[in-house]
Amino acid sequence: MIPADHPRYRSLVTRERLADCARKGVVAMEGLTAHGRGEAFDYLLGERTTTSALLAEKTAAAMLMAAHHPVISVNGNTAALASREIAALQKASGALVEVNLFHRTEERVAMIEKILTRAGADVFSGEAERLLPLSHDRAWCRRQGMFSADVILVPLEDGDRCGALAGMGKQVIAIDLNPLSRTAQRATLTIVDELTRALPEITRACTGLSETDRTRLLSTADNHYLLSEAIREITLRLSHALD
Amino acid sequence: MIPADHPRYRSLVTRERLADCARKGVVAMEGLTAHGRGEAFDYLLGERTTTSALLAEKTAAAMLMAAHHPVISVNGNTAALASREIAALQKASGALVEVNLFHRTEERVAMIEKILTRAGADVFSGEAERLLPLSHDRAWCRRQGMFSADVILVPLEDGDRCGALAGMGKQVIAIDLNPLSRTAQRATLTIVDELTRALPEITRACTGLSETDRTRLLSTADNHYLLSEAIREITLRLSHALD
Numbered sequence: 001m002i003p004a005d006h007p008r009y010r011s012l013v014t015r016e017r018l019a020d021c022a023r024k025g026v027v028a029m030e031g032l033t034a035h036g037r038g039e040a041f042d043y044l045l046g047e048r049t050t051t052s053a054l055l056a057e058k059t060a061a062a063m064l065m066a067a068h069h070p071v072i073s074v075n076g077n078t079a080a081l082a083s084r085e086i087a088a089l090q091k092a093s094g095a096l097v098e099v100n101l102f103h104r105t106e107e108r109v110a111m112i113e114k115i116l117t118r119a120g121a122d123v124f125s126g127e128a129e130r131l132l133p134l135s136h137d138r139a140w141c142r143r144q145g146m147f148s149a150d151v152i153l154v155p156l157e158d159g160d161r162c163g164a165l166a167g168m169g170k171q172v173i174a175i176d177l178n179p180l181s182r183t184a185q186r187a188t189l190t191i192v193d194e195l196t197r198a199l200p201e202i203t204r205a206c207t208g209l210s211e212t213d214r215t216r217l218l219s220t221a222d223n224h225y226l227l228s229e230a231i232r233e234i235t236l237r238l239s240h241a242l243d
Numbered sequence: 244m245i246p247a248d249h250p251r252y253r254s255l256v257t258r259e260r261l262a263d264c265a266r267k268g269v270v271a272m273e274g275l276t277a278h279g280r281g282e283a284f285d286y287l288l289g290e291r292t293t294t295s296a297l298l299a300e301k302t303a304a305a306m307l308m309a310a311h312h313p314v315i316s317v318n319g320n321t322a323a324l325a326s327r328e329i330a331a332l333q334k335a336s337g338a339l340v341e342v343n344l345f346h347r348t349e350e351r352v353a354m355i356e357k358i359l360t361r362a363g364a365d366v367f368s369g370e371a372e373r374l375l376p377l378s379h380d381r382a383w384c385r386r387q388g389m390f391s392a393d394v395i396l397v398p399l400e401d402g403d404r405c406g407a408l409a410g411m412g413k414q415v416i417a418i419d420l421n422p423l424s425r426t427a428q429r430a431t432l433t434i435v436d437e438l439t440r441a442l443p444e445i446t447r448a449c450t451g452l453s454e455t456d457r458t459r460l461l462s463t464a465d466n467h468y469l470l471s472e473a474i475r476e477i478t479l480r481l482s483h484a485l486d
Contacts, residue, residue, distance in 0.1 A: 003378045006403065007425065012273070019272030022265075029262030029275060030255070036279020037286075040421065135246045160249065178283065180484050182250065228485050235481050238474050241423050242467065 011039060014081070021080040026111050028103040031077045034156065041177035042194050044234045052229035053193040054201060059221050060153065060173045060189055061093070061205030062214035067151035067171075070095035071124075075102065078155045078195065079112045083119035085199035092206035095153065096124045098145040102158050104137035132164050153202075155195055159183045175199075179230035189223055192230035254282060257324070264323040269354050271346040274320045277399065284420035285437050287477045295472035296436035297444060302464045303396065303416045303432055304336070304448030305457035310394035310414075313338035314367075318345065321398045321438065322355045326362035328442035335449035338396065339367045341388040345401050347380035375407050396445075398438055402426045418442075422473035432466055435473035 006012060018035055021027040049057075064070045072095045074086060079099075090097050099112050113123045130139040131147045138161050141147050152165055155175040159182025166172045166186050174187035175198050184190040191198050209217070249255060261278055264270040292300075307313045315338045317329060322342075333340050342355045356366045373382040374390045381404050384390050395408055398418040402425025409415045409429055417430035418441050427433040434441050452460070 005378065008402075015273050015276045018276065022272055022275075029265055029272075030258045032265075032272060032275035033258045033261065033279035033282065036276035036281075037283040038279075039276065040280040040283030043280075043421075043423070135248065138246075159251075178286075180286070180481075224485065231481050231484055235478050238423075238478050238481075241474055242471050 015039075018077070018080055021076070024111070025108060026115065027076040027080050028101075028108075030103060031075070035077060038156070038177040038194070041179075041192075041234070044237060045177070045192070045230070046233075046237055047194070049193050049197050049201065050230065050233050052226050052233070053191060053198070055217075056189060056191040056226050057193065057198055057201035058205045058209060058213075059217045060191060061202050061209060062217040063151050063171060063173060063189065063221075064093040064095055064153065064202070065206055065209075065214055066218060067095075067149075069149050070151045070153070071146050071149035072097045072153045073100045073146060073155075073157070074098065074112065074116060075100060075156060076108065076112060079115045082155070082195050082199055083115050083121065085196060085203070086116060087120035089153075089199050089203045089206070090121050092203045096145055096149075097121045098124045098142060100141055100146065100161075102138055102161075104140060132161065133167070134160055134164050154183075154187075155199070157183050157187075159186060162186045179227045179234070184227060187223065189221060190226060192226070258282075261320070261323055264319070267354070268351060269358065270319040270323050271344075271351075273346060274318070278320060281399070281420040281437070284422075284435075284477070287480060288420070288435070288473070289476075289480055290437070292436050292440050292444065293473065293476050295469050295476070296434060296441070298460075299432060299434040299469050300436065300441055300444035301448040301452060301456075302460045303434060304445050304452060305460040306394050306414060306416060306432065306464075307336040307338055307396065307445070308449055308452075308457055309461060310338075310392075312392050313394045313396070314389050314392035315340045315396045316343045316389060316398075316400070317341065317355065317359060318343060318399060319351065319355055322358045325398070325438050325442055326358050326364065328439060328446070329359060330363035332396075332442050332446045332449070333364050335446045339388055339392075340364045341367045341385060343384055343389065343404075345381055345404075347383060375404065376410070377403055377407050397426075397430075398442075400426050400430075402429060405429045422470045422477070427470060430466065432464060433469060435469070 126142045128140045132139045151171045153173045162183040163186040171188045173189045175191045176184045179192045367388045369385045371383045375382045394414045396416045405426040406429040414431045416432045417426045418434045419427045422435045
């Protein structure tokens, strides 16, 4: 359906993949729009991993490796776009993988857990309870999973949930292409990069960094700097846009 | 489903409306993602009509009023978000309203024509032919409609179609929140504003502008200036983002 000569072919093919997942119910319809928001910011960043994003990815690896009980929270969009990358990161980091959805139904949870399992992840799927201080279905998680975590990686997260997790004293690592989003502002560490570029970099750093590197990264982590660098990259690109 | 205390409530409700339209087949799944891209740019513009956007809207009105055969092209997203606003603009401008879809099926065309008719538009729905110099379904339009138009308003258009229409010697007015998009760059005039804010401003200007105003607007129209102003507004907002 998409003409191969279209200049935005790759972006359109990804959209079509997400659309297929939406038809099956894996991705929420609202998740398609959220993806579009991310796409716009990625476009402004030049669709590449910036220097500051790579620093954030290495710092994220250091945080996951230093954690006692690290958890990776997975939603529909993440499973549709990067289930293999999640499985690889789990292997490298030893983190627990748990499904948490904004638009939650038991059926969607089961479908997403199946996708992750098929991709090689070991999914934590115990009984869920309303444990987070949030209204509606966003409150659900598992007592031995996310609720007990000290470090949580939340790719593509809602700002309220990110804030609630941080408010519970957890270290929250967000992956969010919008450096101005509430998620980006509330996370302990924000990776302003596209998911399928970010996850392999974190995985690589989990195994590749020395203990000295990790200690240095943890002691110098500065989210305000990372966000301001992302904004600077976007502004720089915009200022040359009509050249 | 969406908590009313959510800080992005309005944006989420619009997304849900589009999601409902996608379930019915009015909006293409890919249209949801495209909406998200627009949302991101609207966010960067401060979700308001800027001074330069208002100038573009007045200029668009002058172009439509000066046209011999003006046409408004409507796709699924436009019908879902702004069918009443399209009907009002048709009344004020005398333009022909024609449905043209990227993801085209006869069923979708019929559904969208019905929505527009119900909203009070007089829809031009003659026999469509492959008349535009484009691959795939994007080539379809009507000989007495868009094909013969001298001025076309294309809200939320694909860059290739916008370029093809301009290449046929038509004056193309685009409504696109992304000032860097191929559509924005290729249009004769680009309105960098959100659809439901832009259309009523064009309608108001169709009836409110004097002939002197319209002549002045037509003789001073400068799309490069309008796009650079939109980019300047975004850059300005970004530079204060972390204050």
